[in-house]
Amino acid sequence: MIRHIIAAIATLLALWAMAFMYDLDQKAERYKKIQELIEKTKMEVKVEQTTPSVQEPIQAPEDLEAERKKEEDEVAKKLKSLRERAGSAMAFKVSPLYKQKCSSCHGVNGEGTVGPKLIGKSPEEVHQALVDFKSGKRQNYVMYGLLSKMDDAQLKELADEIGSFQQKLEAAAQ
Structure with missing residues (x-):
């Protein structure tokens, strides 16, 4: 009876050892595949030896001043272009x-973006449009x-403000 128990234990230990070795083999195979992938994806980077360049001669102060003036002109041109686009x-x-x-929708100063341009419209024209939109006569859900x-007082206030945009814009441009 004791021999049977020892034999059973030995058999279980042998089965466990086989399962353990199988697991180790699987992990080793995975590591091998990973290593192969790493080897395939290695990149060689060639580093070229460069010779030091000859130092450029020192520029005269007049040349430096002319170059600085040229850079300032380029910056001024870029700013002007940006202002025009804005x-x-x-x-x-x-x-x-x-x-x-x-x-x-109409822009920060009524110049029109998604909605139409409001600059140049009279206060009466704007007020009538606002009243028509509010009453549903002109349909626009937004x-x-x-x-x-x-x-009505707020509509009139808004219409008067929008009607004054053209004068405000002209005053700001001067």
Whole structure:
């Protein structure tokens, strides 16, 4: 009976050892594949020996001044170009009401982005358009949503402000 127990234990130990060795073989195979992938993806980088360059002669002060002036002119040209592309962005101050209700579509100064250009429109024309949008006579869900809670005094205030954009822009340009 004891022999049978010892034999069973020996058999279990042998089976465990075989399973352990199988697991080690699997891990070794994985490491081997990883090593092969690393070898395949190695890159050789050639480093070229460069000879030191001959030092450039020192420039005369007049040359340095001319080069500095040229760089300043280039910067000035770039700034001018940027100003032209930016247009009238923030050319004048607008009310918080305009910023909240209008600027996201019509631009910070009414120059038009998603919505149409407002600069150059009369206060009466703008007021009538606002009233039409609020009443539903002109259909635009965005405009209706923005104007539906505003009273007539706010609409008039907004129309007067937008109607003054052309004069404000001309004053800012001078």
